[in-house]
Amino acid sequence: MSTTGTLVLGTRGSRLALTQSETCAEELRARGFDVEVRVVRTTSDHRPETPLSVIDRRDVFTRQLDEALISGEIDLAVHSLKDVPTELPEGTVLAAISERHDPSDALVSEAGWDVDGLPAGATVATGSLRRRAQLLHRRPDLNVVEIRGNVETRVRKMREGDADAIVLARAGLERLGLTSQVPHTVLPPNVMLPAVGQGFLAVATLEDYPHREAIRRALNDDAGERAALAERAMLRALEGGCRVPVGALALTREGEIRLKGLVASPDGALVYEGEAEGREPGDVGGRLARDLLEQGAEIVLGEIRQVRST
Template identity: 45%
Template sequence: MERLVIATRGSKLALWQSNYIKSILEKRFPQMRVELQIFKTKGDKILDTPLALIGGKGLFTKELEDAMLRGDAHLAVHSLKDVPTELPNGLVLGAITKREDPRDALLSQKYSSIEDLPAEAVVGTTSLRRKMQLLHLRPDLKIKDLRGNVDTRIKKLKDGEFDAIILASAGLKRLGLTEEVNYFTPIEEERMIPAMGQAALGIECVEDEKILEIVKTLNDEKSQIETTVERDFVDVLQGGCQVPIGVKATLMDDGDIVARAVIGLPNGKELLKDKIFGTKENYKELGKTLAESMIEAGAKELLKRAEEMAFK
């Protein structure tokens, strides 16, 4: 193949991710020209409204998918947590890259941890999942919506609009921004369970044999197994960005897997947590089994109430 076009968003993080994949492909296929084509997504255009109110699924992927389906691009590099579990006909998730640090992180100019935050401290996040778990740990906190790219969010923190903000560790590490604030504190997964696929890149591409052959060279088996469990869990629950769901699977060196999940109300007053153990051999059943267990414990009803609360 002579020319490969990657559809990408124009944010600094999206461009870093796409250029990262571009550089790998150029090294592996030196005869192939790899180009980036920038598109603006709905999630990039609407910056004054919480994500839950404008629909979670496909906010950062639809325009890139349309470009691939039109034939204007061959693949797109996404933060996997933004990729819906159902893809349009003609497109597939061709590879999942090695994960960065999957944890959320607390950023602050004054406070080094969630415990150090004073009563009624203002914390910025747009994520219902983060809001739910934060308020469960610290119901006295004031949660304020935070939109914009990573630089904009950090600037708002430095300008004193927030006492702390919560962002994904992975994006900050990829952009080299962990030293931009006085305190960068990753939060243990057991305390704040990440979003499905957090810290992995999902390579979505057209369903074409030649393209898939190229894209599959980017796949990381460990990451693919972990995120399959997580995406299967969310798929059974039919939950997206508009409901608070956290799920993280971890594949150990010995082949054992542990998957933790949490759902609940955005105000943190009701949480349902569960975990499941399995092995590499049965990973394709784990996410569904964990979801069904939580559905039996009332997950569907709780998520319905969470969605109603988010849209008020």
């Protein structure tokens, strides 16, 4: 905590990131903390027009926040969990994982199309290899193009004619209060499996931070955390990161975890899917990852690693 007695919360500067961070800040203030929200620019902010697949950093949205945490500039960092690499910087931990908002992806278009209703050859914009792969698997005729920018920028670009539709996380639309203003169709998991951790917020602190447990008590959702840990265990075992076409969705009920997972080639031609159940998140995620690798997912992941190493 800073010398003034105020807890300094670090965040990216987009309206969505600030909204998410202010939600966490209000919860902490209700527990008696004084909280200052401080904006930290990240790699993604410094390179706003570069496709994420080209940047190819797993910590593209988190690195500068982690550095600010380690240097003592901030006391905690709020991330969208889907942006957080499975391997954290040494000395840092995820102190809390929030209750999950809707993890679904949403297809945004003025006509309110679903994926099957898109016109032949329609242009769909996304910055995600996972979304690209699943779109092309179901609709190989689509023209899937790159897009960058915050939620409002992407919607504006679509409306200006850059694309017929875009794909966004529905949780972002919810948190920004845009679900009634931006026409969209929610994509069910059998059409598009979400990103690992999509819909969760994560709060990172130093491992030895004195208020770590108090922050956890204020912000952590135990059932959500178990689902998130199962998804992240699967991703870790696949040796993937934020920039690979991997999808997952874990549901918990009475302590039991049911996890669905997917690995796809970027062109959508190859898709490997599976499920696993159990009570221990790491075991469930690890077993599903091994199943996917045995099916042939290692071929896809190996080819992606080879391309990026050249």
